[in-house]
Amino acid sequence: MNPDYPIIFEQLGACVRYLAEHGKLKTGATVVLGCSTSEVAGGVIGQNSVPELGIVLADAFLDTCRAMGLNAAVQCCEHLNRALVMEQSTLDKLGLTQVNVHPVPTAGGSTAAAAYDRFTHPAMAMSIQADAAIDVGDTLVGMHIRPVAVPLRMENAVVGCARVVMAYSRFPLIGGARAQYSDAIR
Numbered sequence: 001m002n003p004d005y006p007i008i009f010e011q012l013g014a015c016v017r018y019l020a021e022h023g024k025l026k027t028g029a030t031v032v033l034g035c036s037t038s039e040v041a042g043g044v045i046g047q048n049s050v051p052e053l054g055i056v057l058a059d060a061f062l063d064t065c066r067a068m069g070l071n072a073a074v075q076c077c078e079h080l081n082r083a084l085v086m087e088q089s090t091l092d093k094l095g096l097t098q099v100n101v102h103p104v105p106t107a108g109g110s111t112a113a114a115a116y117d118r119f120t121h122p123a124m125a126m127s128i129q130a131d132a133a134i135d136v137g138d139t140l141v142g143m144h145i146r147p148v149a150v151p152l153r154m155e156n157a158v159v160g161c162a163r164v165v166m167a168y169s170r171f172p173l174i175g176g177a178r179a180q181y182s183d184a185i186r
Helices: 005-022 051-068 088-094 110-118
Strands: 030-035 071-075 084-087 122-125 132-136 149-152 162-169
Touching: 005 030, 005 051, 005 132, 005 149, 005 162, 030 051, 051 071, 051 110, 071 088, 071 110, 084 088, 084 110, 088 122, 110 122
Parallel strands: 030 071, 030 132
Antiparallel strands: 071 084, 084 122, 132 162, 149 162
């Protein structure tokens, strides 16, 4: 095993925990991970896929989400139209459109392929409006966050060599000058 893999595992786990805490995610919230193993390894997205690194990243994300009571979804690459892999129960609960494809490192990405193999009952969804998302390596996960997306900055947010961008969602504020808003609802 690469000596950097335990560090990378912890870096991604720390991102999930930070997002859950600072985004005030409730038990049962759904979090999307978009992740380029190429970027994490110091390469260029879509050019240097690292399947064994995908296993480390999928394990870190899924283990941390499970420990925190969060539903995990992993975004595939553009070759699968950024479809998402998740547990069948999550797809069913959210009423998502299911699609038939099995991600592999060369079509879907190494992290999504590894996640598919690690879910108990994997299912593929065409799209989602998740509560929060983590983008590792500029994978463009913003399309999968429900409005209104709030950027979240974590100091020194990197996983391996890849930049990390995170966001959580809040409910839209409606009304005018006389409207009042509850702090208890985000």
